[in-house]
Amino acid sequence: GQNIDQPTEMTATEGAIVQINCTYQTSGFNGLFWYQQHAGEAPTFLSYNVLDGLEEKGRFSSFLSRSKGYSYLLLKELQMKDSASYLCAVPHAGNMLTFGGGTRLMVKP
Amino acid sequence: DSGVTQTPKHLITATGQRVTLRCSPRSGDLSVYWYQQSLDQGLQFLIQYYNGEERAKGNILERFSAQQFPDLHSELNLSSLELGDSALYFCASSEGGTGNYEQYFGPGTRLTVT
Numbered sequence: 194g195q196n197i198d199q200p201t202e203m204t205a206t207e208g209a210i211v212q213i214n215c216t217y218q219t220s221g222f223n224g225l226f227w228y229q230q231h232a233g234e235a236p237t238f239l240s241y242n243v244l245d246g247l248e249e250k251g252r253f254s255s256f257l258s259r260s261k262g263y264s265y266l267l268l269k270e271l272q273m274k275d276s277a278s279y280l281c282a283v284p285h286a287g288n289m290l291t292f293g294g295g296t297r298l299m300v301k302p
Numbered sequence: 303d304s305g306v307t308q309t310p311k312h313l314i315t316a317t318g319q320r321v322t323l324r325c326s327p328r329s330g331d332l333s334v335y336w337y338q339q340s341l342d343q344g345l346q347f348l349i350q351y352y353n354g355e356e357r358a359k360g361n362i363l364e365r366f367s368a369q370q371f372p373d374l375h376s377e378l379n380l381s382s383l384e385l386g387d388s389a390l391y392f393c394a395s396s397e398g399g400t401g402n403y404e405q406y407f408g409p410g411t412r413l414t415v416t
């Protein structure tokens with residue numbers, strides 16, 4: 194089966210950098226997704242990692258270590274609009290996604 | 303806007319009733335997925351259809367059923383509703399059925415069972 198752990202909540206200051214961690218245990222690994230979800234809205238795709246290392250995409254970067262079953266999402270130059278939940282998810286059995294519980298990030302001025 | 307549409311946006315109904323949620327995938331996407339998001343359970347996969355056929359099944363209750371039609375839109379039917387079925391129901395679509403395709407989520411249907 195799949196098991197995904199993320200911190201429940203994090204708080205950071207506008208302009209700062211925050212790292213959101215995700216650890217996973219999965220039978221067979223097919224990559225890891227990060228999604229952003231504002232309250233009451235649909236999740237939106239941020240990144241997909243299948244190989245080890247860091248992938249940068251503007252202010253957001255995502256890192257993967259397959260040997261450690263670990264990923265993180267790095268958000269730089271935080272803005273108030275980054276206040277949202279961040280969900281990591283692993284695909285299996287075709288393309289069904291198992292999501293972690295999500296990390297609610299609050300950005301304060 | 304992801305290109306995935308869902309109707310209705312909100313639905314309020316009573317226990318024991320039956321409702322149908324509708325989803326139209328992005329143009330060209332063959333797979334449709336249904337997810338349930340409640341406050342205490344997070345985002346849970348229910349079922350996937352690919353080009354009209356059931357592809358994968360998650361923790362979907364027997365009271366729930368889904369189908370995908372020839373025009374690729376999908377419907378999720380929820381029957382004998384209970385208070386605990388109150389949740390946000392998301393539909394997502396992707397290009398393929400297997401492999402790790404990015405899923406695009408619709409705006410969701412908020413179901414309230416009273």
